[in-house]
Amino acid sequence: MTPRTTIALLLVGVALAFGAVACGGDDNSSAGGETTTEATTTEATTTEETTTGETDGSSTLKGETGPGFTIEVSQNGQDAETVKAGTYTLEVEDKSDQHNFHLIGPGVDEKVTDVPFVGDKSVTVTLQKGTYTYQCDPHASSGMKGTFTVN
Numbered sequence: 074m075t076p077r078t079t080i081a082l083l084l085v086g087v088a089l090a091f092g093a094v095a096c097g098g099d100d101n102s103s104a105g106g107e108t109t110t111e112a113t114t115t116e117a118t119t120t121e122e123t124t125t126g127e128t129d130g131s132s133t134l135k136g137e138t139g140p141g142f143t144i145e146v147s148q149n150g151q152d153a154e155t156v157k158a159g160t161y162t163l164e165v166e167d168k169s170d171q172h173n174f175h176l177i178g179p180g181v182d183e184k185v186t187d188v189p190f191v192g193d194k195s196v197t198v199t200l201q202k203g204t205y206t207y208q209c210d211p212h213a214s215s216g217m218k219g220t221f222t223v224n
């Protein structure tokens with residue numbers, strides 16, 4: 074991600090340099106300068122969107138299970154305790170082949186990952202008012218679970 078960001082910044086820098094040169098020239102080249110600026114904006118926006126999608130976002134929930142006997146759900150980097158009703162992208166990071174991620178609640182019974190699975194998996198879930206439980210099925214009885222409230 075860092076190399077990509079660096080390249081994007083370099084491109085912006087080059088584009089700005091060209092723009093400055095164009096603006097410094099005669100009046101006829103000002104249109105070209107504007108075009109360059111627009112292209113730069115588009116690239117910068119694309120980079121931001123990609124970054125935002127990967128890190129947070131109001132309609133994204135993150136789930137994490139393993140590598141130890143821990144499971145959690147967070148929103149915007151904070152432990153999710155109350156969440157607004159709506160449709161979410163649930164991004165689960167399964168860090169162990171001994172645990173899974175299972176979300177249970179009103180209208181939802183979603184085994185996002187299986188026990189042997191290790192890696193990232195995303196699902197779309199629609200959350201309604203009520204209490205949702207996320208758990209690792211083999212270890213839920215040992216406390217490897219949690220809840221959050223949807224209102």
Ligand SMILES: [Cu+2]
Nearest residue numbers: 171172209212
């Ligand atoms: Cu487990």
